Amino acid sequence: MTDTAVPPILTRREGAVLVLAIHTPGKRNAISAGLYDALAEALTAARTDAGVGAVVLTGADGYFCSGGDLNQLAKRRELPPEARRERLEGLHGLIRLLRDFPKPIVAAVEGGAAGAGLSMAMGCDLLVAARDAVFSVAYVKVGLTPDGGATAFLAQVLPRQMLTELCLTGDRVGAERLHALGVVNRLTEHGGADAEAIALAARLVEGPEQATARIKTLCREAMSNTLDAQLDREAEFMVEAQGTAESAEGIGAFLNKRTPDYVALRSRR
Incomplete structure (x- = not known):
């Protein structure tokens, strides 16, 4: 199967909960071509689907999302600034869609969430993570700066000094520490994030x-x-x-x- 034949998201229904799984096999679900459009299309359809009461955003094969594909990002150096900005708006449009979505969205993080993957996870309303999952604002390690609202989301819950440390070092931080800081809503054992997120989403579906x-x-x-x-x-x-x-x-x-x-x-x- 070629890369172009790989669907960027996998979808399934768990009752009234729509599960959307980021899907880039072999790359820890790095952001692939078409991912933002596919997620936006699925969320737009779910917005008016009376059968969908909540959404769970997760990653396939035990990893949430490792962020941007560096091979693709390297090619953007060849583009003029206007074209680079246009590509970036795919991510930012998705973050705005997550923000404005009227139904609850729960992120389920196994493995890790880095870069734009962290931004997407934090753009959800609630965040469930396995205890051994790790998070990273990794941009500085490749000479880049955060995007996708990462600094805005983290600034809402972290002191400036800690936010600055995470962004300047790119160090990984564990789910247990983020849970203690109030960033993560629920902790599960390894492999349990999806089930816990679906259960939480199903509970919210019962509400008004x-x-x-x-x-x-x-x-x-x-x-x-x-x-x-x-x-x-x-x-x-x-x-x-x-x-x-x-x-x-x-x-x-x-x-x-x-x-x-x-x-x-x-x-x-």
């Missing part, structure tokens, strides 16, 4: 879809909004939520001491 999308927006904007701006945003969403069938179901279930059934509610739309 519209409220979930609003909560995702609030959590994202809280990092940059002033208190006044965030209060206004919370008020806007609360007023909207109070008038929805979801809140009627949730409040009614609580008052009647039963479990709310948001899945059935969605199926009636």
